[in-house]
Amino acid sequence: MEAPEIVKITKIIDEAEGIKSIFLEKKIDASPGQFVMVWIPRMDEKPFAIAYMEKDGFGITVAAVGPFSNKFCSMKPGDKVGFRGPYGTGYNLGNAKKVVMVGGGYGSASLALLGEVAMKRGVEVVFITGARTKSRLIYEDRIKKLNAKNIIATDDGSYGIKGRVTDALEDILKKEKIDKVFACGPELMLKKVADICIEKNVDCEVSIERYYKCGFGLCGHCCVDPLGIRVCVEGPVIDAKLAQQITEFGNYHRLKSGRKEKLGVVNE
Numbered sequence: 001m002e003a004p005e006i007v008k009i010t011k012i013i014d015e016a017e018g019i020k021s022i023f024l025e026k027k028i029d030a031s032p033g034q035f036v037m038v039w040i041p042r043m044d045e046k047p048f049a050i051a052y053m054e055k056d057g058f059g060i061t062v063a064a065v066g067p068f069s070n071k072f073c074s075m076k077p078g079d080k081v082g083f084r085g086p087y088g089t090g091y092n093l094g095n096a097k098k099v100v101m102v103g104g105g106y107g108s109a110s111l112a113l114l115g116e117v118a119m120k121r122g123v124e125v126v127f128i129t130g131a132r133t134k135s136r137l138i139y140e141d142r143i144k145k146l147n148a149k150n151i152i153a154t155d156d157g158s159y160g161i162k163g164r165v166t167d168a169l170e171d172i173l174k175k176e177k178i179d180k181v182f183a184c185g186p187e188l189m190l191k192k193v194a195d196i197c198i199e200k201n202v203d204c205e206v207s208i209e210r211y212y213k214c215g216f217g218l219c220g221h222c223c224v225d226p227l228g229i230r231v232c233v234e235g236p237v238i239d240a241k242l243a244q245q246i247t248e249f250g251n252y253h254r255l256k257s258g259r260k261e262k263l264g265v266v267n268e
């Protein structure tokens with residue numbers, strides 16, 4: 001196995017309450033949708049989507065939810081972490097002319113990067129960004145700078161429309177011709193996006209999460225029922241039609257121990 005490379009944290013941006021972007025001093029060649037494994041010595045190693053690609057490094061947007069992410073978010077510029085990657089599949093824009101990106105919580109991380117790449121190619125992009133509440137919303141200014149339409153939805157109605165990003169998606173698909181939809185966020189949201197797009201016959205890719213140990217297909221911990229595909233290699237970005245063949249998609253996932261856990265609504 002490739003050993004983690006030790007890199008310096010160059011800057012940290014507060015994106016929203018409990019969500020930070022952490023930039024690492026390492027130039028990488030990656031596609032939006034791919035992830036890296038971040039190693040904090042004496043703690044653990046966890047996957048994170050690539051959220052920013054800059055001239056001399058890249059950034060990750062981290063929601064502080066548990067021991068690892070809290071430790072990562074408490075680090076300061078100058079501190080060092082290990083990383084491996086990039087790994088996994090990226091999104092495929094194909095020949096799409098107009099696309100919708102549906103992001104829930106930190107799920108917008110990989111989509112904002114994809115939006116930047118798409119707009120440089122002349123693709124028209126509509127973002128639908130969801131958060132539990134206004135203080136948890138990320139990337140409003142980043143998307144504004146792109147001059148892209150951004151439909152914001154919050155669960156509590158504290159900002160944008162009150163309700164689900166999937167209601168906004170259904171509305172757009174009724175009114176406009178959309179070539180492809182990309183989605184990343186809580187799995188129950190992804191399942192609904194996939195259902196809507198398949199019903200409306202619109203191409204769609206979703207980025208799904210599973211517990212990763214190795215991150216490059218060796219350990220098999222992230223294999224999903226019944227296909228046995230390794231989400232860290234054949235994913236995280238997969239076609240919605242393939243996702244629908246995964247019986248555990250939108251239903252359950254496996255914990256670190258391998259035990260099945262039913263999915264609840266994660267309001268990240």
Ligand SMILES: Cc1cc2nc3c(=O)[nH]c(=O)nc-3n(C[C@H](O)[C@H](O)[C@H](O)COP(=O)(O)OP(=O)(O)OC[C@H]3O[C@@H](n4cnc5c(N)ncnc54)[C@H](O)[C@@H]3O)c2cc1C
Nearest residue numbers: 046047048049061062063065066067068069209210236268
């Ligand atoms: C391909 C891939 C890409 C990922 N990209 C990112 C990313 O860009 N940014 C990021 O922050 N994380 C990302 N993750 C998740 C990340 O790898 C960790 O699982 C996450 O940081 C939690 O780890 P932890 O040890 O801090 O908390 P854990 O101990 O794993 O979890 C602590 C508690 O928080 C809950 N929890 C876990 N995740 C969430 C969540 N999203 N919202 C609410 N509660 C949650 C758990 O159920 C548990 O109860 C990604 C995962 C995968 C597989």
